[in-house]
Structures are given as C-alpha cells and as structure tokens.
Amino acid sequence: MSELRLMAVHAHPDDESSKGAATTARYAAEGVRVMVVTLTGGERGDILNPAMDLPEVHGRISEVRRDEMAKAAEILGVEHHWLGFVDSGLPEGDPLPPLPDGCFALVPLAEPVSRLVRVIREFQPHVLTTYDENGGYPHPDHIRCHEVSVAAYEAAADYRLYPEAGTPWAVSKLYYNHGFLRQRMQLLQDEFAKNGQQGPFGKWLEHWDPDHDLFAKRVTTRVECSEYFSQRDDALRAHATQIDPKGDFFHAPIEWQQRLWPTEEFELARSRVPVNLPEDDLFTGIEK
Numbered sequence: 001m002s003e004l005r006l007m008a009v010h011a012h013p014d015d016e017s018s019k020g021a022a023t024t025a026r027y028a029a030e031g032v033r034v035m036v037v038t039l040t041g042g043e044r045g046d047i048l049n050p051a052m053d054l055p056e057v058h059g060r061i062s063e064v065r066r067d068e069m070a071k072a073a074e075i076l077g078v079e080h081h082w083l084g085f086v087d088s089g090l091p092e093g094d095p096l097p098p099l100p101d102g103c104f105a106l107v108p109l110a111e112p113v114s115r116l117v118r119v120i121r122e123f124q125p126h127v128l129t130t131y132d133e134n135g136g137y138p139h140p141d142h143i144r145c146h147e148v149s150v151a152a153y154e155a156a157a158d159y160r161l162y163p164e165a166g167t168p169w170a171v172s173k174l175y176y177n178h179g180f181l182r183q184r185m186q187l188l189q190d191e192f193a194k195n196g197q198q199g200p201f202g203k204w205l206e207h208w209d210p211d212h213d214l215f216a217k218r219v220t221t222r223v224e225c226s227e228y229f230s231q232r233d234d235a236l237r238a239h240a241t242q243i244d245p246k247g248d249f250f251h252a253p254i255e256w257q258q259r260l261w262p263t264e265e266f267e268l269a270r271s272r273v274p275v276n277l278p279e280d281d282l283f284t285g286i287e288k
C-alpha cells in the first residue's frame with residue numbers, strides 16, 4: 001500500500017491552526033498522513049483571551065498549551081510531534097530586550113536541524129511546509145522555523161549529514177505558507193461594506209505597503225479547502241488562551257469566505273520533482 005505523507009512545520013502551538021490549517025484538514029480527510037511538527041512549547045505566548053486570563057492558567061501555561069495543541073490536532077485530524085524547544089517570546093520595546101537564556105532562537109542551528117532531520121527520516125514526508133525567510137511575521141521563532149526547515153529539507157536527503165539520525169529521505173517538495181494576503185482581506189472588507197457593516201480590516205489595509213504583495217509575487221499554489229474552514233476555526237478556538245473568540249479573524253462569516261476565497265495559498269520554494277506552475281495540489285508531480 002502506498003500512501004502520501006505531508007509534514008507541516010510550525011513555530012508555536014496555534015500556528016498550525018492559523019496557517020494552512022484547512023489544507024492539512026483536507027488532506028487528512030482524503031487519506032493523506034499528515035503530521036504537524038511544533039518546534040517550541042509556546043510557553044511565552046501572551047494570553048489573548050480575556051476569559052482565560054486567570055492565575056491558575058498563568059501558573060501552568062506549558063501544560064495548558066499542550067492540552068490545547070492535542071485538542072487542535074484531533075480537530076484537524078493530524079498527527080503531532082513536539083520538537084522540544086523553548087519559545088523565545090516576541091521581544092517588545094525600544095531598544096529591544098535581549099532574548100531570554102536558552103530560548104529556541106539562541107540554540108545553535110545544528111541542534112533543531114538534527115532533531116527535525118530525525119523526524120523527517122522517520123515519517124518520510126513527500127511534502128514539507130514551513131514559513132518564508134521573513135517568518136510570515138517577524139517573530140524570532142518564525143524566522144528560525146524557516147531556517148531550520150530549509151536546512152532539514154536539504155540535510156535529510158544527504159547521507160553524509162547526521163548519519164546517527166536515520167536513513168536518508170529526500171522530501172519531494174518544500175512550500176512556504178502564504179495565508180496573510182491583502183487581496184483576500186480586501187475582498188472580505190468590501191463584503192462587509194456591501195452588507196452595510198464596518199468590517200474589521202480597515203486598519204490593516206490602510207497600513208499595508210502596496211509593494212508587499214505576496215499573492216502577486218510569490219504564490220504558486222492554491223489549494224481548494226473551503227469545506228474545512230469551520231474545522232480550521234474550531235482548531236484555532238481550541239487554543240483558548242491564545243485566541244480571542246471575539247477577535248477580528250472570526251468576524252467574516254464562513255459562507256463569505258467559502259464564496260469569495262475558497263483556497264489557501266502556498267509558494268513552492270524547492271522541488272526535487274518536475275513541476276508546472278501554477279498548481280492546485282501540493283502533491284502534483286509526486287508519484288505514489
């Protein structure tokens with residue numbers, strides 16, 4: 001029996017539910033084996049849900065986030081693996097404070113790479129997804145996630161590297177997630193206006209640098225996954241400490257999203273199989 005396998009690498013618990021989540025849910029539902037790898041425990045994530053901002057939550061945040069992640073993985077129908085590093089936190093202030101001792105962004109690159117190489121060689125994914133070189137947003141762990149994933153994509157196939165981490169495996173395709181797109185946000189914002197509502201995205205759109213056009217410049221692959229949008233939202237809400245259920249991103253009705261923008265977007269960054277872009281399936285060109 002041959003099967004297809006997809007591995008989605010993310011920095012923190014909740015990233016898997018906000019970046020490419022409906023795509024992973026769709027492939028899992030179609031019988032692809034899907035594994036989410038989370039690099040850090042998310043210990044330094046802010047509690048963004050006022051209803052969860054409780055002393056008993058602060059005291060056991062690592063545990064709470066493990067439980068939330070397990071619930072989200074179950075909702076998406078994916079397998080899950082913790083790589084075991086400590087969240088670096090998002091440094092804020094001017095000047096920026098130094099990163100905390102021992103955090104993921106300060107660990108020498110070879111350490112997370114060797115661990116991810118081991119997981120890749122064991123799971124043998126055909127497709128790997130991660131973030132672009134800017135991290136999708138400038139959190140040090142997201143940028144690190146990009147560096148680790150790209151290095152592991154290369155190293156896992158190379159028998160000379162990390163021989164103790166298992167038999168080499170060449171992942172066929174490497175993608176970057178590109179979910180945060182001005183065109184999508186504008187369509188939804190316009191739909192609010194058509195319905196006589198204000199819409200939550202005005203501030204975002206106003207400050208968007210028109211040159212920062214990932215959709216036009218970088219997206220190669222659009223995966224139809226609208227049937228799985230509510231699963232995506234349920235998985236995101238499972239990260240109850242991190243997500244305000246009254247937040248902007250839950251305002252647009254699912255039916256609008258399904259009608260106006262039924263896809264999730266990716267950029268093919270590297271491939272070991274022949275490709276023909278644009279494409280609508282992460283597995284195009286891969287023989288089972």
Ligand SMILES: [Zn+2]
Nearest residue numbers: 011012015139
């Ligand atoms: Zn994150």
